Amino acid sequence: MSAQSTAPSTPDVARDFSDLEISSTVTSPAATRPSSPIPASLPPSPLPSGKHKIAVIGSGSWGSALAKIAAENAVKRNDEFHSEVRMWVREKIVNGKPLTHVINRTHLNSRYLPDIKLPRNLVATPHLKDVVKDATLIVFVVPHQFLHTVLGELSRPGVLHPGARAISAIKGVEVNGTDIETFASLIEGRVGTPCSALSGANIALEVALGQFCETTIGCPTHEDSLLWSAVFNAPTFRVSAVEDVNGVSLGGALKNIVALAAGFVDGLGLGGNTKAAILRIGLGEMTEFCLEFFEGSQRETFSNESAGIADLITTCYGGRNRKCAEEFVKSGSTFDVIEKKLLNGQKLQGTATAEEVHNFLRARKRVHAYPLFEKVYQIAFEGLPPKSLVRGL
Ligand SMILES: NC(=O)C1=CN([C@@H]2O[C@H](COP(=O)(O)OP(=O)(O)OC[C@H]3O[C@@H](n4cnc5c(N)ncnc54)[C@H](O)[C@@H]3O)[C@@H](O)[C@H]2O)C=CC1
Numbered sequence: 001m002s003a004q005s006t007a008p009s010t011p012d013v014a015r016d017f018s019d020l021e022i023s024s025t026v027t028s029p030a031a032t033r034p035s036s037p038i039p040a041s042l043p044p045s046p047l048p049s050g051k052h053k054i055a056v057i058g059s060g061s062w063g064s065a066l067a068k069i070a071a072e073n074a075v076k077r078n079d080e081f082h083s084e085v086r087m088w089v090r091e092k093i094v095n096g097k098p099l100t101h102v103i104n105r106t107h108l109n110s111r112y113l114p115d116i117k118l119p120r121n122l123v124a125t126p127h128l129k130d131v132v133k134d135a136t137l138i139v140f141v142v143p144h145q146f147l148h149t150v151l152g153e154l155s156r157p158g159v160l161h162p163g164a165r166a167i168s169a170i171k172g173v174e175v176n177g178t179d180i181e182t183f184a185s186l187i188e189g190r191v192g193t194p195c196s197a198l199s200g201a202n203i204a205l206e207v208a209l210g211q212f213c214e215t216t217i218g219c220p221t222h223e224d225s226l227l228w229s230a231v232f233n234a235p236t237f238r239v240s241a242v243e244d245v246n247g248v249s250l251g252g253a254l255k256n257i258v259a260l261a262a263g264f265v266d267g268l269g270l271g272g273n274t275k276a277a278i279l280r281i282g283l284g285e286m287t288e289f290c291l292e293f294f295e296g297s298q299r300e301t302f303s304n305e306s307a308g309i310a311d312l313i314t315t316c317y318g319g320r321n322r323k324c325a326e327e328f329v330k331s332g333s334t335f336d337v338i339e340k341k342l343l344n345g346q347k348l349q350g351t352a353t354a355e356e357v358h359n360f361l362r363a364r365k366r367v368h369a370y371p372l373f374e375k376v377y378q379i380a381f382e383g384l385p386p387k388s389l390v391r392g393l
Pocket residue numbers: 058059060061062063064089090112141142143144146169170171172202203204205345346347348349
C-alpha cells in the first residue's frame with residue numbers, strides 16, 4: 001500500500017496452520033486480522049481450480065531455502081500441487097558450468113546455498129517466462145535491488161496466468177518522493193496478481209538445515225492464507241497467518257536498518273546492554289513508522305509475530321547486515337567493498353533501505369521522529385562517526 005495516515009490498531013490472534021489441509025475452494029470468512037484490502041483497481045481474479053503449480057523467482061540463499069520447502073510440500077501434498085516446482089536462476093558460470101546445470105544435476109546450489117541438498121522435483125530454470133508458464137502460485141524472492149527488472153519482464157501481456165497469486169519474501173521498501181510502498185503492493189500493482197507477504201526470523205541457512213523456526217505470512221484474504229500456508233508450513237518451518245500484509249512487509253524491511261545499528265554496536269565493542277537498548281528503540285521506531293504511514297497495520301504484528309520482534313532479534317545477532325556493519329566500524333571500508341568481501345555474491349539490503357527510508361522521511365518532514373533510523377543513515381552515508389550512534393537517542 002502507499003503511504004497513508006495513522007490508523008488505530010486492533011488486537012487479534014494470529015492463526016497457526018500446523019495441521020493444515022487445504023482446498024482451493026475454501027470460502028469460510030477470514031479468521032485472521034483485518035488489514036488493508038486489495039486495491040479497488042484490482043478486481044479479485046478467480047483462483048484457478050485444480051492442482052496449483054508453484055514458481056519461485058529467485059535462487060539466492062533465501063530463494064533456495066524457500067524453494068526447498070515449497071518443493072518438499074508439493075510432493076507431500078500432491079493432491080493439491082503439481083510436483084514440479086520451478087526456480088528462476090539468473091544464469092551464472094560456476095566452476096566452468098552454468099549454475100542451472102549444476103543445480104539440476106547435483107541438486108546443490110553451490111553458489112548461494114552450498115552443502116544443502118535440494119529436492120529433485122525443484123527445477124532450476126534460466127528464463128523467467130519458462131519459470132512462470134502455467135504457474136498459479138508465484139513466490140518473489142530476489143534481492144530488492146533487482147525486482148524492477150523482473151517485474152518489467154513479468155508484466156508483459158500473457159506472461160503470467162491471469163488467476164495467479166503471488167507472495168513476496170523480499171525485505172525492503174519502494175520510495176518515490178513522499179510515497180512509500182511495500183514490495184507486495186508494488187508486485188500487485190505491476191503484474192495484477194493479489195500479493196501476500198512472508199517474513200520472519202529466518203536466517204536462510206538455518207532454515208535450510210531444518211532447524212526449527214517460525215514465519216509469518218500476511219495475506220489479503222483467508223483463501224490466500226490457506227494456500228500459502230499449504231505451500232510453506234512444515235514441521236520445522238511453522239507458518240502463522242495474519243491479514244496485515246503491510247506490517248509483515250515492513251517488519252522485514254525496517255529491522256535491517258536496526259541490524260546495521262546492532263552491527264555498529266558490536267564493531268564499537270559495546271556490550272549486551274547497549275545492543276538491547278538499540279533493539280528496544282529500533283522496535284519502537286519500526287512499529288511507529290508502520291502505524292504512522294500504513295493504514296490498517298497492526299501493532300501486534302511487531303510485538304507478537306515472528307515477522308516483528310523475532311526477526312529483529314535473529315538479524316541483530318546472526319544476520320549479514322549486522323556482520324557487515326561491524327566490519328564497517330572495524331575496517332573503515334565502504335559498505336560496497338565490505339559486501340563484496342564478506343558476502344560472496346549475496347546482497348546487503350539494510351543500507352539501501354536506510355537510504356530509502358531517510359529520503360521518504362525527509363520528504364515527509366518526519367526525520368526527527370525516527371532518530372535511530374536517521375543515525376544509521378548518517379553513519380552509513382554521511383560520515384557521522386559510529387560512536388555517535390547512541391548520542392542523543
Ligand atoms: N538470506 C537470508 O537469510 C534471508 C533473506 N531474505 C530476503 O530475501 C531476499 C533475497 O535474498 P537472498 O535469497 O538471500 O539473495 P542473496 O543475497 O543470496 O543474493 C543472491 C541472489 O541475487 C541474484 N542476483 C545477483 N545479481 C543480480 C542481478 N543483477 N539481477 C538479478 N538478480 C541478481 C542472484 O542470482 C541470486 O539469486 C532479500 O530481500 C533478503 O532480504 C529474507 C529472509 C532471510
